[in-house]
Amino acid sequence: MLYEGDPEHLRTVVATPNLPNPQINPSLLKLKHRIGHGLFGDVWLATHHQSSHDYDEYHEVAVKMLHPIKEEDIPKFMVRFEDLFLKFRKLPSVCWLHGISIISGKASPQICIIMKFYEGSVGDRMAKLKGGKLSLPDALRYGVGLAKGIHEVHMLGILALNIKPTNLLLDEHDQVVLGDFGIPFLLLGVQLPDPDMSLKLGSPNYMAPEQWEPEIRGPISVETDSWGFGCCILEMLTGVQPWFGKSVGEIYNSVVVKQEKPQLPNGLPPAVENVLNGCFEYDLRNRPLIADILHAFESSRDAVFNDGEWIGLGSRISADRTLGGSSYSTWFLTKDHLQVGDTVRSRKMPNNCKNMAVPEGTVVGLEKDTDRCGFVLVRVQGIHNPLRVNITTLERVTSGLSAGDWVHLLDPNGNRNHSFIGILHSIDRDGAVSVGFIGLETLWKGRCSQLQMADPFFVGQFVKLKANVFTPRFPWVHKREGIWATGKITQILPNGCLIVHFPGKFVFKGECNSYLVDPAEVEHVSFDTCSTLVDKYQHVEDHHWAVRPLMIAFGVLTAMKFGFIVGHSVGARLKKGGGGGGGGQGQDGQNSGGKSKWLPSHVANMLAREGTVTPVTAR
Numbered sequence: 001m002l003y004e005g006d007p008e009h010l011r012t013v014v015a016t017p018n019l020p021n022p023q024i025n026p027s028l029l030k031l032k033h034r035i036g037h038g039l040f041g042d043v044w045l046a047t048h049h050q051s052s053h054d055y056d057e058y059h060e061v062a063v064k065m066l067h068p069i070k071e072e073d074i075p076k077f078m079v080r081f082e083d084l085f086l087k088f089r090k091l092p093s094v095c096w097l098h099g100i101s102i103i104s105g106k107a108s109p110q111i112c113i114i115m116k117f118y119e120g121s122v123g124d125r126m127a128k129l130k131g132g133k134l135s136l137p138d139a140l141r142y143g144v145g146l147a148k149g150i151h152e153v154h155m156l157g158i159l160a161l162n163i164k165p166t167n168l169l170l171d172e173h174d175q176v177v178l179g180d181f182g183i184p185f186l187l188l189g190v191q192l193p194d195p196d197m198s199l200k201l202g203s204p205n206y207m208a209p210e211q212w213e214p215e216i217r218g219p220i221s222v223e224t225d226s227w228g229f230g231c232c233i234l235e236m237l238t239g240v241q242p243w244f245g246k247s248v249g250e251i252y253n254s255v256v257v258k259q260e261k262p263q264l265p266n267g268l269p270p271a272v273e274n275v276l277n278g279c280f281e282y283d284l285r286n287r288p289l290i291a292d293i294l295h296a297f298e299s300s301r302d303a304v305f306n307d308g309e310w311i312g313l314g315s316r317i318s319a320d321r322t323l324g325g326s327s328y329s330t331w332f333l334t335k336d337h338l339q340v341g342d343t344v345r346s347r348k349m350p351n352n353c354k355n356m357a358v359p360e361g362t363v364v365g366l367e368k369d370t371d372r373c374g375f376v377l378v379r380v381q382g383i384h385n386p387l388r389v390n391i392t393t394l395e396r397v398t399s400g401l402s403a404g405d406w407v408h409l410l411d412p413n414g415n416r417n418h419s420f421i422g423i424l425h426s427i428d429r430d431g432a433v434s435v436g437f438i439g440l441e442t443l444w445k446g447r448c449s450q451l452q453m454a455d456p457f458f459v460g461q462f463v464k465l466k467a468n469v470f471t472p473r474f475p476w477v478h479k480r481e482g483i484w485a486t487g488k489i490t491q492i493l494p495n496g497c498l499i500v501h502f503p504g505k506f507v508f509k510g511e512c513n514s515y516l517v518d519p520a521e522v523e524h525v526s527f528d529t530c531s532t533l534v535d536k537y538q539h540v541e542d543h544h545w546a547v548r549p550l551m552i553a554f555g556v557l558t559a560m561k562f563g564f565i566v567g568h569s570v571g572a573r574l575k576k577g578g579g580g581g582g583g584g585q586g587q588d589g590q591n592s593g594g595k596s597k598w599l600p601s602h603v604a605n606m607l608a609r610e611g612t613v614t615p616v617t618a619r
């Protein structure tokens, strides 16, 4: 009577003190047939028998039977689920949960999540349409529903992760409900039988770069779901799955290694195009939040359409993309909403160690507090009138720290397997912080008193392993016996992981010259800080693999020239005559001038400045 597929009715029921127990006795479930088989288990159509002294009912339900997990991990999962069960039931855009059950599988017990049975999914609907794609108005409408569902899940501190059209179920009002409410997230830290760990956090075609190796390229965060959202909308609009036809390895290569993005179709409303472009930023911090996406989709859904075609007028919003991941997107710059009284300073650019000239000040007025690119009034000591400053050029400072700063974890115990240097992702006004560290799948949460500012790293800097690091976290290049090579930072991931190239290493075609580096294990090297001539030369050698062979060739030629001159003058003296010396000198002078052209000019200049040529050629 109460549980007949009527979530609205149930929402009022669960609010009563007589709270339902999420655990369902497996003997009350009768599996009828399998509806589908997914990466996280099978879904069955089943009946759930419910009875009490005044009713006796059978309800049609969907049972998601998860793959077996280690028996000792079952209680861990159950505690997480039971903690969230009632909260999930209050979410209108998340599938209605009947409960959870543990049935004895062939080898080990299996967790079954019992859900309301829905008639179909967005994926099913697309499969029935010509070309397998939805009209733009439908895609926008489902997009709004999906964004709401993801937002609701985020409000509970959970990530959806497994977002794809078959997991977007449709209720009787054709509204989207999330069929997977974050099962991969609830499984974090639980051991799966599948040795391919990359599969456990989502479905490959829809996975964000950091989702493949969250401990290395992570953390996974709310913006990870923005990527999955973008993939779903793309599939709805084109009828083609992102990376269709590629193997799992090829998708990994495209998304993670080559840092490719799926192609967007033409003709989208500008706000939608802009937000979808942002969803496919490699650095998750540059992606829009689900609230931004919802705003763009809601505003475009209500715009003018003609036979499903966008006929909106007005200027196109310029694509808000970062160039080569080297700068911040507007999504990044406007994530923090400034308030009157906040301490602010000019924002540091990601690849520039120089802070901008505007010093620390206090926000005394908001000109347009709802506009993404609004202005604030900042009072700066020593300047009479407040300055009017664009919010995207400012960063909020709390306890001396701002989002984006490099931080060092002060951990007296020190027994951790994650790096102790990372990047601050957010700092609340009350001092609560979240930090990305290598070795952690999700953001580390703590207090700002546990952190200290660390020296920043920048793209383009040269780094080498610290002297006390003998077994680095990731493989590193050896130059010669006992000497570690120096590498150049080419990218910095959101957890502070450095991607380093070794320009001094000769690389065969197709060989990878990209290495991951823990920032806690390296130090910055520059020409100015190399103390000895030999160090300076070695630093020059690390700029390009050709330096050493050129130096050797140069040395050999110098030696030959020297031998030739000596031989010539000795011969001349023996002959007590001569005449060819002047001509020979002229020829040599010309040759040496020509040889200097072989060296890259900055390397040649450095060598000339430091006089390193002679000792090197002798080696």
Ligand SMILES: Nc1ncnc2c1ncn2[C@@H]1O[C@H](COP(=O)(O)OP(=O)(O)OP(=O)(O)O)[C@@H](O)[C@H]1O
Pocket: 035, 036, 037, 038, 039, 040, 041, 042, 043, 062, 095, 115, 116, 117, 118, 119, 120, 121, 162, 166, 167, 169, 179, 180, 203
């Ligand atoms: N509560 C439900 N009611 C009706 N159909 C459902 C329900 N939950 C899932 N399904 C359907 O069952 C099928 C299999 O779902 P399942 O989630 O196992 O597979 P998947 O979506 O392909 O993969 P994954 O395991 O990664 O989620 C899908 O077509 C899905 O739409």
